[in-house]
Amino acid sequence: MADGVVAHEAVLHHIYAFLRAYGYKNTLLALQCESRVPYNTIDVVEARDNGGVEISSVALARAVLDGIWDTVLSTYVDSLLLPDEVVFSIYELIFEELLVLRGFVHAARALFVNSPVFHRMKRSSAARHARLQEMLDSNKHSVADGPERLEQEVVPESFKQKREDILKVLQEAITWNAEPYGGFLPASLWRAQNGGEMHNSHTALLKRPRMEETSDTVVETGDIVTSVCSRSGEHQPPGTDRSMAFLQYPLECPKRVLKKVGFASAVTPAACLVASLPKEGTPPTRFTALIVGKTDGTVDFLDSECAQPVGCSAGHTDSVLCAALDVVTDGITWVAVGYRDGWVKVYNAESRKLVRRFPQVHSSGVTTLTFAGERSTALSGHHTYIVSGSYDGTIHLLNISEGKSTQRIVDAHQLKYVLSLCVVPLKEEVPQHIASAGNNGTLCFWRLSAGALQQVGGPRTLQTVHSSLKEDIPTRLLPVDDENASGEFVVITRGSRVVLVSIRFTNDATEPHVVLVRCMICASEAIHGGCLRVVQTRTQTQPVLSIFLTDRTGTILLYNVGMHWRTQMDAGAALFHKAVDETTVVSADLGKVVGDLNVVGVGEKFDRLLAYSPSLAVMYILAWE
Secondary structure (H helix, E strand, O other): OOOOOEOHHHHHHHHHHHHHHOOOHHHHHHHHHHHOOOOOEEEOEOOOOHHHOOEOHHHHHHHHHOOOHHHHHHHHHHHOOOOHHHHHHHHHHHHHHHHHHOOOHHHHHHHHHHOHHHHHHHHHOHHHHHHHHHHHHOOOOOOOOOOOOOOOOOOOHHHHHHHHHHHHHHHHHOEEEOOOOOOHHHHHHHHHHOOOOOOOOOHHHHEOOOHHHHHHHOOOOOOOOOOHHHHHOOOOOOOOHHHHHHOOOOOOOOOEEEEEEEOOOOOOEEEEEEEEEEEOOOOOEEEEEEEEEEOOOOEEEEEOOOOOEOOOOEOOOOOEEEEEEEOOOOOOOEEEEEEOOOOEEEEEOOOOOEEEEEOOOOOOOEEEEEEEEEEEHHHOOEEEEEEEEEOOOOEEEEEOOOOEEEEEEOOOOOOOOEEEEEEOOEOOOOOEEEEEEEOOOEEEEEEEEOOEEEEOOOOEEHHHHOHHHOOOOEEEEEEOOOOOOEOEEEEEEOOOEEEEEEEEEOOOOOOOEEEEEEEEEEOOOOEEEEEEEEEOOOOOOOOEEEEEEEEOOOOEEEEEEEOHHHOOOOOOOEEEOOOOEEEOHHHHHHOOOOOOOEEEEEOOOOOEEEEEOOOOOEEEEEEOO
């Protein structure tokens, strides 16, 4: 590329400034929508200008907090390029205030039926649209609007909080400009037309770097988690950082059914994993395998691209309940399977051959498994142990080399079900720590040292982790495992709360571990399952944790959590009341609620999701559009 060529993003931003200055509002918004390069800049107007109408951050706050939504929309929102999630939240609040707060049923109905925003909501967020439709239907017998607004009306705290949330989002999205337009674009065109040179401070910003200067910043774009900044380039003029950062993660749930995988008779999938496995051929290749443990006891290995079996299956006489992977870099992958009759088996996922079996190590169904311990050269780099939990209330430490249980913990959770186990992800591999969740509502922590599990501190109820979790029971633990792991894991509860915590183990006998809440998710329905992925970004020092959850209605929810605590020790805990996006694609396809839906990410970059349920004889491979 020639040295004097102007960068694409710089051209757009100078065009944006020109259009804004000369009042081409619709053209400005249309260009942003088509280019997907946001501008989101609003000129500050003093109260004495523009016929006395003030346009500023303070005026926006007044309009939002007072519920003057016509001003908010026409003066501020209509000129911004915002994610659908934000626009939906604004219009949802306007709808609720018309219907509930004001009692203007006809006005709410007209807005809901005629607004293009609600039409988009119906297509991309059906669950949210259906909830609002139910609210409207509950007032369908109203024949007249409610009383007019009183001058001294008392706004409920719930609506005040929603207004404050909307205001915070808008303030983060908007870049306020108090400088007059300098006419740089017309001046540049005049100079170019007349053969002049641009000798001013803007020249360096318009100069496109040579390819060799930026070659080290080129990254693959196949990641489904693609930011607007990375799609549109990193070269931005000053003053656009905030608006770019606001649209950093335009993520949504996958809403397209790529494939359906059906099962014969009454067989259903009970546990699913994803692994990269070799495929026979010349030359040998690898494929992304769906490892599916079924209720008839078999474990199938399917190619995720065609959903067809690859090689033989592994069999057993009773239903699969859980499974876990042990992946060795440049080695062979093992899969451990727990069965309803208390057996645990370990298979070579590549040859499908049995590596070890632990007959009826539990007296009841095996609910959870995790590989643990040091990696052994005698086991070709695999972990030394498997830790298992069961409906019988016990935890076993299974020695893979010896093929037997070397430790049995009877009262791990007061003889209640052991619901989930996970290795606490820490940079220090030795000693290793295990977290367990029990049906008595407690978390327990165990140190694996010298071939034995030793409890670290006493059981922790969720209320001792956070006071709002008084009645919640932990049902599933998801470790946040990446190269910078610092003891984080996600706790899914039996209710509607999900909490992300980090734990630090000390040498203090009075306080052997410190548990900190990093994030709290408060969903509208009870949560059943989920999966997660740590996303490294090019624009932030800390990664982002993308969490996919499933609730008891069969809705898939997406939350993006910035992991600020890794760089800011006093970052505090984030609170999420709404998901970034949600989809009911599985329930809608089936025409019924799926209360036990699970999801697992497919591929290294989660370019697809596998949705399955023990109550369904079909699995869904979901993809983004």
